Amino acid sequence: MTENAGNSLKRGLAILEVFSEDRLEWTPEELMEKLGYSRPTLYRYLKTLREAGLLSSSANAGFTLGPKVVEMDFLLRKSDALILNGQKHLKNLTERYACTALLVRRYGGRILCVASERSVANPRSSYPRGRPMPLGRGAIARSLMAFLPRRQLVPMIERHMEDLRSIGLGNTVEEVYESLRRVKRAGYAVAFGEVTPGVVGIAAPVYDAGRSPVASVCVTIAGHLVNGNDIDEISAHVRQAGREISEALSLERENGKVG
């Protein structure tokens, strides 16, 4: 089904790709169907992946992701410069406002929350650590898109034109592009209830060393808690956090990784 011809590592890893929020469990039969692998081949892959701890099979049920994932996640939290440098800024933000603060990383056409802190009991924001977020809507997505170079940006706009139009960013690619230019000039993005109804998102980009942002720092806060002035104040802090994290990242870069 998928065309992963000729590369047994890739073919094996493709199995990990089929797990998603709506499909947390797969039987060998289903995997054969989905991936088009023959029975013995599939079983060979599954065996290897299970031995590596990446998959886990419980008798009656099918296969799920395995405990090695938990271990790797722990290691990642200890090694990801973005998380390590960003955490304290998230703390600052949640201490100052009744909000959820997120670090969202861009990778391979997606954006993904990698760290979050919150100072409100019932978080209306529905994107905990690890859940991929929509690309076409929300302050975070926009704070990343707006700062991309035109070459990367235009195709992305085209891909998400429908969403972008529906939130009123413009009806043509050029109009959207212009809207995003304004976001870029402002240095941050604000969204009112685009992702979660009633929740305001305020996001600013984080840079690594290059021209394109690698991540976004974002505050989500209940709409009824804030007015225009509050948003101005918060966004100043969010931008500041974005700048400081960026600086920390590029410093680390220069000196080579430290410790």
Place this chain on the structure above:
Amino acid sequence: MTENAGNSLKRGLAILEVFSEDRLEWTPEELMEKLGYSRPTLYRYLKTLREAGLLSSSANAGFTLGPKVVEMDFLLRKSDALILNGQKHLKNLTERYACTALLVRRYGGRILCVASERSVANPRSSYPRGRPMPLGRGAIARSLMAFLPRRQLVPMIERHMEDLRSIGLGNTVEEVYESLRRVKRAGYAVAFGEVTPGVVGIAAPVYDAGRSPVASVCVTIAGHLVNGNDIDEISAHVRQAGREISEALSLERENGKVG
């Protein structure tokens, strides 16, 4: 260095194995040395793993684990029956006592915390989610070992004889075995400062369907907060939690996975 001959999936996945808490970052050069792969081969693997999001490379630094790990961890949290069923029991325990409550899973010769809750500000216990725990010491390890069948147990005792002796479980394999039998009869394990000084651990096994426990539920609590009676009380709750989680797991098993 490692003998992973003839299996490119295995060889590729072996790269993920070298990441550890003391070694969060690897350069290609180091990986070649460690794994004994040729330069082009290694780079091919790295490319594939990076494309899959499992690795991430930042220019100046080497390779680290990648964002896909975060995503998979999110999915795992949503699909692991142990976590799903156990979470509320952890909550119960932390609400009742000023403690940290853990779920620890056994896999491939290791034990690994997969979920934790805490009701104390500064957690003395040093094993957050994802960090592999020592096998030879601590209530958790013992609550898992004690319930293994002799065949599996004896070699494990031998492997960890040094630790086991140092905590006073016995000087010979037979003596340790007898001590563990007593733990089994009691139905739970208690440890005083074996893993973290000043911290008491109380753990009970969790079963899946078979004879050997698949996990352990554990409470760690500051030693100065508890006396003998408290420990009796807590351990009753911990055992109860273990039983209830086990029951939930085997029910799910019988009916096939539900959700």
Place this chain on the structure above:
DNA sequence: ACATAAATCCCTAAAAATGAGATTATTGTT
């Protein structure tokens, strides 16, 4: 004990992996 389904084994043609060495990017330096 028996039937049914699930997982593994066996095998060889066909395809992919491998690595030495050359080549090309990338980065840092004067």
Place this chain on the structure above:
DNA sequence: AACAATAATCTCATTTTTAGGGATTTATGT
């Protein structure tokens, strides 16, 4: 800005795996 040093990629012939049909074994349920 040219250059040196390093890092990453490419080429290609050879060797090694891989893949998958079909048979077989093992597990599972009745």
